[in-house]
Each structure stands twice: as C-alpha cells, then as structure tokens.
Amino acid sequence: MTKTEVIKKQCKQLNLSAISNQLDDVIAEAQKNQISYLDFIKMIMDKEINNRMEKDKQNRARLARLPLCYNLNLYDFSFSNGISKQQLNQLRELKWLEQNYNVILMGPSGIGKTYIAAGLCFDAVEQGYRAYFKSMDELIKVLKMKDVTRTAAVEYRRILKSHLLVIDDIMMFPVQEQDAIALFNLVNELHEKTSIVITTNKSPKQWADVLKDTVLTTALLDRLLYRCEIINLDGGSYRMKNRKNIFENKNIS
Numbered sequence: 548m549t550k551t552e553v554i555k556k557q558c559k560q561l562n563l564s565a566i567s568n569q570l571d572d573v574i575a576e577a578q579k580n581q582i583s584y585l586d587f588i589k590m591i592m593d594k595e596i597n598n599r600m601e602k603d604k605q606n607r608a609r610l611a612r613l614p615l616c617y618n619l620n621l622y623d624f625s626f627s628n629g630i631s632k633q634q635l636n637q638l639r640e641l642k643w644l645e646q647n648y649n650v651i652l653m654g655p656s657g658i659g660k661t662y663i664a665a666g667l668c669f670d671a672v673e674q675g676y677r678a679y680f681k682s683m684d685e686l687i688k689v690l691k692m693k694d695v696t697r698t699a700a701v702e703y704r705r706i707l708k709s710h711l712l713v714i715d716d717i718m719m720f721p722v723q724e725q726d727a728i729a730l731f732n733l734v735n736e737l738h739e740k741t742s743i744v745i746t747t748n749k750s751p752k753q754w755a756d757v758l759k760d761t762v763l764t765t766a767l768l769d770r771l772l773y774r775c776e777i778i779n780l781d782g783g784s785y786r787m788k789n790r791k792n793i794f795e796n797k798n799i800s
Contacts, residue, residue, distance in 0.1 A: 551570060551571065551574070554570060555567045555570055558570070563595050564595075564598065565594045565595045565597070565598030565599070566591050566594060566595050569594055570591075573587075573590055573591055573594065576590070577590065604672065604673065604675075607672045607676075607677060607678070608669070608672050610677075610679065610705065611668055611669070611672050611678050611679055611680050612679065612680055612681070613665050613668060613669055613680050614661060614665050614680065616661075616662050616665065617662070617665035617666050617668065617669045618666065618669065619635065619639060619662075619663070619666035619667075619669075619670065622635065622662070622663075622666070626659070628654070628658050628659050628780045628781065629654070629778070629779055629780045629781050630663070630778060630780060634778075635663070638650070638663075638667060639666075639667065639670050641667075641670060641671060641674060641676075643742065643776065644671060644676065644710065644711055644742045646774070647739050647740065647741070647742055647774060648742060648774045648775060648776060649742055649743045649744070649745070649771055649772075649774060649775040649776070650664075650667070650742070650743075650744045650745070650775070650776050650778065651744075651745045651746075651747065651751075651771070651775060651776070651777045651778065652664055652744070652745065652746045652747070652778050652780060653746075653747050653748070653749075653750060653777060653778065653779050653780065654748065654779060654780030654781055655748055655780075655781070656748055658780045658781065659780065660715075660746035660747075660748075660780060661715050661716075661746055664680070664713045664715060664744045664745075664746050665680055665713065665715075667711075667713070667744055668680045668711060668713045668744070671710065671711045676710040676711055677705070677708060677709045677710050677711070678709060678710060678711035678712075678713070679705065679706055679709050679711070679712055679713065680713040680715065681706075681712065681713065681714055681715065682714075682715045682716055683714055683715065683716050683717045683718070683719060683720075684716075684720075686714055686730070686733075687722070687726050687729070687730070689702050689703055689706070690703070690726065690729040690730065690733060691726065691729070706733070706737075707736060707737070707741075709737075709741050710741060710742065711741065711742045711743075711744065712737065712741055712742075712743050712744070713743075713744045713745075713746075714743065714744070714745050714746070715746050716746060716747070716748075717745050717746065717747045718747055718749050718753070718754050718757040718758075719747070719748060719749075720757075721757055721759075722757055722758055724759075724760070727758045727760060727763055728763065730767070731763055731766060731767050734767060734770050734771060735766075735770060738770045738773075739773075739774075743771065745771070751768050751772070751777075754767070754768065
C-alpha cells in the first residue's frame with residue numbers, strides 16, 4: 548500500500564471525505580506550483596471545510612422542505628402585485644431576520660405570497676440560517692403528533708431551534724380549539740427568538756372568525772405583530788400569469 552493510499556484510508560477513518568476524494572489532485576497541484584508545506588495544509592483544509600459547508604447547506608435545504616417554486620432570482624417583476632423590486636431586494640438582504648422581525652404577506656390567492664415566502668426561506672438557507680417551510684396544515688399535524696411519534700417530535704425540536712419558520716396559508720380553514728392553543732404555544736415559544744413569515748388571505752382582524760376565540764387571537768397577534776412588517780399584496784394572479792400550458796397553440800379549441 549502506497550503512502551497516498553494510507554493517507555486516504557486515514558482520511559476516511561477521520562471522516563475527511565473531501566481530502567480523501569481529492570488528494571491526488573491536491574498533491575499534483577502542490578507539486579506543479581511548488582507550494583510550501585503550510586500552503587499545502589491550508590489547501591487541503593480549505594477543501595474539507597468548503598465541502599462540509601456545501602453538504603451542510605444541502606442538508607438545510609432538504610430539511611426546509613421548500614415548494615417547487617422558490618428562486619426569487621427568477622421572479623417576474625413585470626407582474627404588479629404591490630411589492631416593488633426594491634422592496635423585495637431589501638427583504639432578501641434578511642436584515643429583518645437578524646433583528647428577529649416577522650413578515651406577514653397578505654393578499655388573495657395566486658398573488659405570489661407563497662413564492663415570495665419560499666424564496667425568503669431559501670435565501671435564509673443559502674446564508675447559513677436554519678429555516679423551515681410549513682403549510683398551516685403540515686404545522687398543525689406536527690403539533691398534534693409531537694408527543695406521539697418520534698418523527699413529529701424531531702420535527703418540532705427542529706422548529707424550536709430554527710432561525711426562521713414560514714407558515715403558509717395560515718387561517719385559510721377553521722382551526723379546532725386545541726390546535727389553536729398549540730399554535731399559540733409554539734408562537735409564544737418562538738417569540739423574539741425566531742422570525743416567522745406568514746402568508747394569509749385574511750386580515751389579522753378576520754383571524755378571530757377562524758379561531759373563534761377573541762382572547763386567544765389577540766394574544767397570538769400580540770406576539771406576531773410586536774416586531775412585524777405587514778405587506779399587502781393585490782392585483783391579478785401571479786400564478787395565472789406565469790401558468791404553464793400543455794399546448795403550444797393557446798387558441799386550440
């Protein structure tokens with residue numbers, strides 16, 4: 548066994564996968580450029596660190612469970628829905644996330660709320676934050692099952708440790724009393740520790756009609772709105788404007 552093969556084996560034992568996989572190329576580059584021992588060590592350490600950072604980002608993106616459309620670099624600014632390019636770019640800087648601000652995207656169905664929220668979640672993941680995207684229905688299921696199944700318990704603990712939680716389509720459907728209490732307890736736990744992005748087609752005043760509890764609604768909104776930017780979206784449907792067609796000829800009847 549050659550020295551290179553021994554080093555590769557040792558790297559695998561130490562879980563230094565990037566060094567193990569790229570050792571031959573690194574040695575060849577070092578010999579070609581005649582770099583110093585310190586520069587050589589730094590080169591292999593850089594490759595290992597960069598590889599681990601990329602794997603960590605991919606894992607955070609997987610755990611975020613984003614919907615299909617989330618890349619805000621592809622956002623169609625020719626569509627007018629009440630948010631300007633400047634405002635969206637400012638949101639994408641994520642300074643509000645550093646300050647534990649919440650964001651509520653409010654407007655009718657199809658206006659682009661989910662796209663923007665998912666895009667901000669993806670941007671957060673790209674910048675090293677732990678961020679999760681949940682529909683209201685998915686979140687309620689986690690809250691219901693967290694004391695029953697290991698999967699839900701793990702998911703709940705991840706949410707508690709997150710930097711950002713996106714709740715999509717909140718208050719779209721009636722919420723049972725116990726579920727509403729569980730939601731309040733979660734928001735209360737995350738208050739001033741985790742930023743929350745919410746998409747909704749109902750104004751905060753209409754939430755009481757969904758929850759059927761004015762006191763609970765007031766307490767929930769008190770925590771969400773304490774440090775919050777409310778963005779009202781209006782206009783036509785972003786989804787309809789950017790819909791995909793089966794037939795190239797749209798006039799086919």
